[in-house]
Amino acid sequence: xxxxxxxxxxxxxxxxxxxxxxxxxxxxxxxxxxxxxxxxxxxxxxxxxxxxxxxxxxxxxxxxxxxxxxxxxxxxxxxxxxxxxxxxxxxxxxxxxxxxxxxxxxxxxxxxxxxxxxxxxxxxxxxxxxxxxxxxxxxxxxxxxxxxxxxxxxxxxxxxxxxxxxxxxxxxxxxxxxxxxxxxxxxxxxxxxxxxxxxxxxxxxxxxxxxxxxxxxxxxxxxxxxxxxxxxxxxxxxxxxxxxxxxxxxxxxxxxxxxxxxxxxxxxxxxxxxxxxxxxxxxxxxxxxxxxxxxxxxxxxxxxxxxxxxxxxxxxxxxxxxxxxxxxxxxxxxxxxxxxxxxxxxxxxxxxxxxxxxxxxxxxxxxxxxxxxxxxxxxxxxxxxxxxxxxxxxxxxxxxxxxxxxxxxxxxxxxxxxxxxxxxxxxxxxxxxxxxxxxxxxxxxxxxxxxxxxxxxxxxxxxxxxxxxxxxxxxxxxxxxxxxxxxxxxxxxxxxxxxxxxxxxxxxxxxxxxxxxxxxxxxxxxxxxxxxxxxxxxxxxxxxxxxxxxxxxxxxxxxxxxxxxxxxxxxxxxxxxxxx
Amino acid sequence: xxxxxxxxxxxxxxxxxxxxxxxxxxxxxxxxxxxxxxxxxxxxxxxxxxxxxxxxxxxxxxxxxxxxxxxxxxxxxxxxxxxxxxxxxxxxxxxxxxxxxxxxxxxxxxxxxxxxxxxxxxxxxxxxxxxxxxxxxxxxxxxxxxxxxxxxxxxxxxxxxxxxxxxxxxxxxxxxxxxxxxxxxxxxxxxxxxxxxxxxxxxxxxxxxxxxxxxxxxxxx
Numbered sequence: 001x002x003x004x005x006x007x008x009x010x011x012x013x014x015x016x017x018x019x020x021x022x023x024x025x026x027x028x029x030x031x032x033x034x035x036x037x038x039x040x041x042x043x044x045x046x047x048x049x050x051x052x053x054x055x056x057x058x059x060x061x062x063x064x065x066x067x068x069x070x071x072x073x074x075x076x077x078x079x080x081x082x083x084x085x086x087x088x089x090x091x092x093x094x095x096x097x098x099x100x101x102x103x104x105x106x107x108x109x110x111x112x113x114x115x116x117x118x119x120x121x122x123x124x125x126x127x128x129x130x131x132x133x134x135x136x137x138x139x140x141x142x143x144x145x146x147x148x149x150x151x152x153x154x155x156x157x158x159x160x161x162x163x164x165x166x167x168x169x170x171x172x173x174x175x176x177x178x179x180x181x182x183x184x185x186x187x188x189x190x191x192x193x194x195x196x197x198x199x200x201x202x203x204x205x206x207x208x209x210x211x212x213x214x215x216x217x218x219x220x221x222x223x224x225x226x227x228x229x230x231x232x233x234x235x236x237x238x239x240x241x242x243x244x245x246x247x248x249x250x251x252x253x254x255x256x257x258x259x260x261x262x263x264x265x266x267x268x269x270x271x272x273x274x275x276x277x278x279x280x281x282x283x284x285x286x287x288x289x290x291x292x293x294x295x296x297x298x299x300x301x302x303x304x305x306x307x308x309x310x311x312x313x314x315x316x317x318x319x320x321x322x323x324x325x326x327x328x329x330x331x332x333x334x335x336x337x338x339x340x341x342x343x344x345x346x347x348x349x350x351x352x353x354x355x356x357x358x359x360x361x362x363x364x365x366x367x368x369x370x371x372x373x374x375x376x377x378x379x380x381x382x383x384x385x386x387x388x389x390x391x392x393x394x395x396x397x398x399x400x401x402x403x404x405x406x407x408x409x410x411x412x413x414x415x416x417x418x419x420x421x422x423x424x425x426x427x428x429x430x431x432x433x434x435x436x437x438x439x440x441x442x443x444x445x446x447x448x449x450x451x452x453x454x455x456x457x458x459x460x461x462x463x464x465x466x467x468x469x470x471x472x473x474x475x476x477x478x479x480x481x482x483x484x485x486x487x488x489x490x491x492x493x494x495x496x497x498x499x500x501x502x503x504x505x506x507x508x509x510x511x512x513x514x515x516x517x518x519x520x521x522x523x524x525x526x527x528x529x530x531x532x533x534x535x536x537x538x539x540x541x542x543x544x545x546x547x548x549x550x551x552x553x554x555x556x557x558x559x560x561x562x563x564x565x566x567x568x569x570x571x572x573x574x575x576x577x578x579x580x
Numbered sequence: 581x582x583x584x585x586x587x588x589x590x591x592x593x594x595x596x597x598x599x600x601x602x603x604x605x606x607x608x609x610x611x612x613x614x615x616x617x618x619x620x621x622x623x624x625x626x627x628x629x630x631x632x633x634x635x636x637x638x639x640x641x642x643x644x645x646x647x648x649x650x651x652x653x654x655x656x657x658x659x660x661x662x663x664x665x666x667x668x669x670x671x672x673x674x675x676x677x678x679x680x681x682x683x684x685x686x687x688x689x690x691x692x693x694x695x696x697x698x699x700x701x702x703x704x705x706x707x708x709x710x711x712x713x714x715x716x717x718x719x720x721x722x723x724x725x726x727x728x729x730x731x732x733x734x735x736x737x738x739x740x741x742x743x744x745x746x747x748x749x750x751x752x753x754x755x756x757x758x759x760x761x762x763x764x765x766x767x768x769x770x771x772x773x774x775x776x777x778x779x780x781x782x783x784x785x786x787x788x789x790x791x792x793x794x795x796x797x798x799x800x801x
Contacts, residue, residue, distance in 0.1 A: 271676075373715065401588060
């Protein structure tokens with residue numbers, strides 16, 4: 001049945017776009033290669049005729065040896081199912097691709113990121129500026145021929161460490177100022193930063209419409225980057241009309257470390273501890289996503305017990321993340337620390353479990369390709385049992401009694417930051433943000449990974465799409481996660497926790513793979529490309545916190561300044577993942 | 581919106597406050613500054629306040645807890661140190677932060693490398709405590725430590741650990757990770773047993789062949 005559907009889909013696409021759309025026939029690859037000039041029509045057909053209404057991931061790959069740049073798109077149906085992958089190939093010297101923002105507004109930030117890091121120009125993008133690096137940065141760092149200062153070697157492990165047996169610290173080689181790479185003929189003393197901030201402010205100023213009755217002036221205010229409500233270093237440039245928000249532009253990248261370049265330099269296994277540092281509040285989910293992506297390429301499957309351990313860990317992560325998000329969200333509302341400390345208390349107990357199992361509370365580094373690093377000890381199993389069957393349900397009920405009907409929470413939350421369902425889909429919002437807008441889309445159900453198809457749970461959904469619903473949905477999801485853990489604890493079999501021998505060098509067959517999990521923040525995807533060597537050729541993270549911010553401006557328009565803080569809190573971002 | 585929601589919420593906080601006092605009365609003095617009390621405050625049934633007064637009280641760390649690597653040496657009968665490292669370089673190759681660098685020792689007579697490390701450094705400023713080195717070391721030579729109080733005055737001087745500072749006795753390792761230690765020793769014992777058995781079997785086979793061989797000779801002659 002499903003095969004037939006795919007067949008007709010392919011027939012339809014190939015017959016409607018003869019010549020310009022071809023199946024991707026490279027070994028290990030999937031999907032279609034679309035000619036750049038047919039891209040807009042192709043995307044329109046996908047969205048309107050085939051029901052692929054959700055563009056999840058947009059990224060680029062630099063195929064340096066072939067002299068090509070490739071843009072890779074992953075589109076989904078919000079009713080569930082596998083992705084439709086399509087790619088556009090353009091010459092490396094002048095990579096120009098039509099922008100899909102007009103069809104899928106959720107491509108906005110992702111296209112900007114691809115421009116910023118890979119130098120792919122998106123024609124027709126309304127606001128094609130750098131997003132993670134600063135305006136004026138020289139070069140596009142994810143390109144394969146771009147090297148950072150103190151560049152040592154193309155790939156780890158570095159020969160200098162072994163067998164040569166030496167190392168250096170970057171700062172020892174840094175006579176002041178020499179750690180930056182200027183283009184030829186560039187004089188920093190004469191350069192004036194004329195574009196970066198001015199461009200943002202100018203862009204915001206365009207919406208200025210003076211009111212007829214009152215001669216008021218709009219002002220631009222920076223919220224952040226140093227502000228307790230931004231959960232890190234994150235700036236929002238807000239145009240205000242009195243107290244009302246006219247427009248908002250998020251500015252990010254303060255925590256940017258080019259995670260993906262580091263990932264491409266690492267061996268496959270080395271990336272595992274680095275994924276912990278993306279969304280550092282839910283490391284187990286990050287491990288899960290990356291392990292899935294690489295396991296798809298390797299063609300290994302973890303043993304039963306490991307699958308159950310993975311689910312238990314991923315759901316514990318979701319619980320602690322959501323509880324913490326609720327606590328911090330209440331902080332944003334002005335409830336100074338009492339709710340968040342109640343939340344932290346429960347989180348602490350879950351982190352104790354992680355510490356006992358993985359060795360670290362947050363930087364767990366627990367998953368391996370084909371299993372997990374360690375088995376769960378008996379006493380820890382008992383603790384998980386106690387938490388799942390007794391303590392957590394009780395504590396969630398208490399939190400519920402404490403907050404859900406509080407007049408302050410409701411007054412600050414109801415009707416604030418509304419994101420309607422169709423906009424949530426268009427902006428590629430994911431996770432609780434999408435589901436609070438009435439779209440019951442959960443990767444665990446839409447395209448089950450691991451063993452999630454065995455568990456009985458409900459996809460939480462709320463329909464108002466406001467801040468209050470985003471709070472409620474996290475409560476709902478915690479309850480569902482507890483249900484899953486209870487089932488997993490009952491079913492978990494004895495047995496090995498690793499397929500094959502543990503190894504540190506992996507022969508990954510050439511090809512591409514996209515592994516996605518329902519992280520606590522939303523769909524967390526890892527797009528990896530292997531060329532058969534010991535390191536990934538491309539390693540891309542579809543970061544839910546980052547893409548959820550695309551809808552932030554939409555949510556805040558028309559509200560008051562104080563609401564921004566609450567709305568941002570309700571999205572639940574982690575800057576480690578936003579800035580990567 | 582009559583304020584009952586807020587009042588109910590306040591009742592929750594009030595109950596929490598009472599819980600702490602009730603628990604204090606019930607458990608008395610042993611709730612604080614005792615091992616049992618700390619364990620209770622870490623457990624899933626804890627009620628009331630559960631903070632730990634660091635550094636007067638310290639949380640016990642679980643066995644798998646990992647914080648910067650150290651090198652294990654075995655103590656010989658006369659107190660000499662036999663470090664287990666063979667300078668194979670796997671820890672250095674698997675390290676995501678590339679913070680381990682090793683110089684192989686060479687035989688002073690022939691100048692050929694020998695399975696022993698001459699210098700071994702770990703930059704603990706760069707170390708991300710992932711534990712991969714310990715996980716993949718085939719000789720159980722590098723292990724993750726439990727000591728997390730590492731504040732120093734000068735990171736250039738104090739935070740690049742050399743072999744002398746990295747080496748710790750196997751007894752220390754057995755103390756911080758008893759289960760792992762027991763498991764590894766057991767595996768080693770079994771490997772040795774298997775080796776011994778294989779050697780015995782080979783000796784037997786050789787002996788049998790010797791016995792079987794003479795008649796053959798006779799046949800030929």
